[in-house]
Amino acid sequence: MTSDSLVGEPATARIGDDTFGELDADGVAGLVHRLDAAGRPLGPVARAAGLERSAVVAAAALRLAPDLGDRLLEAAWPELDRRATLAAASRVATRLAVDRALVWSSRLRAEGLAHFCPLVACGEDVARPPSARVRCAAAAWRAFADPRGRAAALDAASELAGDAARSASLAELALLAPDVAEEVRAASLREALSRPRTAAASLECGASIVVSAAPGGPSPEEIRALIGEVTAPSNYEIAVLVAGGSAIASEHELAGPGRGVVIAARDRDEARRRASSWSSGEYLVLLDARLTPAGGWLEAIYEAFEAGPDLAAVVPAVHDVTTGEWTCGVELVLDCRYEPTFHIEPRSLGPRDAPGGGEPELLGASGEAVAFRRDLYERLGGADAALPEPYATVDLCLRAGSLGWRVGPAQRSVLRRARATGADAAGARDRVPAEFDERWIGAAGPDRVVGFAGRTGAGGESR
Numbered sequence: 001m002t003s004d005s006l007v008g009e010p011a012t013a014r015i016g017d018d019t020f021g022e023l024d025a026d027g028v029a030g031l032v033h034r035l036d037a038a039g040r041p042l043g044p045v046a047r048a049a050g051l052e053r054s055a056v057v058a059a060a061a062l063r064l065a066p067d068l069g070d071r072l073l074e075a076a077w078p079e080l081d082r083r084a085t086l087a088a089a090s091r092v093a094t095r096l097a098v099d100r101a102l103v104w105s106s107r108l109r110a111e112g113l114a115h116f117c118p119l120v121a122c123g124e125d126v127a128r129p130p131s132a133r134v135r136c137a138a139a140a141w142r143a144f145a146d147p148r149g150r151a152a153a154l155d156a157a158s159e160l161a162g163d164a165a166r167s168a169s170l171a172e173l174a175l176l177a178p179d180v181a182e183e184v185r186a187a188s189l190r191e192a193l194s195r196p197r198t199a200a201a202s203l204e205c206g207a208s209i210v211v212s213a214a215p216g217g218p219s220p221e222e223i224r225a226l227i228g229e230v231t232a233p234s235n236y237e238i239a240v241l242v243a244g245g246s247a248i249a250s251e252h253e254l255a256g257p258g259r260g261v262v263i264a265a266r267d268r269d270e271a272r273r274r275a276s277s278w279s280s281g282e283y284l285v286l287l288d289a290r291l292t293p294a295g296g297w298l299e300a301i302y303e304a305f306e307a308g309p310d311l312a313a314v315v316p317a318v319h320d321v322t323t324g325e326w327t328c329g330v331e332l333v334l335d336c337r338y339e340p341t342f343h344i345e346p347r348s349l350g351p352r353d354a355p356g357g358g359e360p361e362l363l364g365a366s367g368e369a370v371a372f373r374r375d376l377y378e379r380l381g382g383a384d385a386a387l388p389e390p391y392a393t394v395d396l397c398l399r400a401g402s403l404g405w406r407v408g409p410a411q412r413s414v415l416r417r418a419r420a421t422g423a424d425a426a427g428a429r430d431r432v433p434a435e436f437d438e439r440w441i442g443a444a445g446p447d448r449v450v451g452f453a454g455r456t457g458a459g460g461e462s463r
Helices: 025-037 043-049 051-062 066-076 082-095 098-110 118-124 130-144 147-158 163-176 178-194 220-230 268-278 297-307 374-379 391-402 423-428 434-444
Strands: 207-212 236-243 250-253 260-265 283-288 291-293 311-320 326-335 341-348 369-373 406-417
Touching: 025 043, 025 051, 025 066, 043 051, 043 066, 051 066, 051 082, 066 082, 082 098, 082 118, 098 118, 098 130, 118 130, 118 147, 130 147, 147 178, 207 220, 207 268, 207 297, 220 236, 220 291, 236 268, 260 268, 268 374, 283 291, 283 297, 283 374, 297 311, 297 369, 297 406, 311 391, 326 406, 369 374, 369 391, 391 406, 391 434
Parallel strands: 207 236, 207 283, 236 260, 311 406
Antiparallel strands: 250 260, 283 369, 291 406, 311 326, 311 369, 326 341
């Protein structure tokens, strides 16, 4: 008798001990396929098989797609020999989602078969993507405190292709195994700090200065001349970005000494991506053209990086010559005037924080004035184009922070502003975008945001 002949009537009426005994593992697998296609339950297969045919059902499960094999074994679990079912499940479960692999891992361990835990097997399988291995191994460590899971999670995390992938996996790992995530961050930072670095001043190109031109502001040639007057040594290159002028991106050489380019694109994000690809400097310095550097500003950025090898980014001090106010970076502000809402504002420097004073704790920076380690900026994928400024750059700083890096001030690097910079200043006071809120504030709470330095706005109570 074939498996086809068993599906003509309701399964419970047709499958019996007398007919099941004629099917081998391939026949049982074919029967299960046909029952599944007809929307029939698989329990009768297990009941008809009986204990003496447990091995045949287990072998059939290995011939099926993982999800269908899992369903067959689940139906067999209360009916057939447990050891035979678990022997097949230990292999099938390595191809299932973590939640189902966790179920079979628990059952295997209850029978004294922890050595065959599918979660650990997935975590140790080097043929799998590192992100999948991290997920499975961390689940084994969290659920069973199995040291093999911890070791496998650390090994897999170290093999993630880049910091963007590592940041995403660490966010998930922090939920499953916070201690492992913290150890991965520490290892990542130790590895980065162990890389030999050459002093920026002695590099052929220490900094790639990327300046966003303003409508009606100085021309690219004037911007280059202005920066050249106050910037020494000359081991830098400059890209001037012109956004919104054309839907067709273009580049052309910028006249002057050294390497320079003008990049035109339809929006700021595309222009910055092209500038990052063009750049060759150790550091990527982002500036708004409405900020004027003071003498020694670039050297101070170099000094800050060299003094802080764990710094992902440094933020110059900005002096508003109209109001006399000094700012450095941004902070998260709670506004309670109408309903509690968060937004980001420039971080004011008080007397203790004025240039040459104590170092403030920084949440991050806006895109109008910040310098990044260029290799880290590229490995993190740059700023998120889905977020407006300043949230896009703050998000980038927080992603670096999630990997153990810091954002610090370079207060001896001074930029002067003759008037408000418009879009950045206004946008900073808008309510936090939903994407940013969900990613950072809603997920962990404002007090756990990396480098959080918050205060209340008008009408609010002190936090």
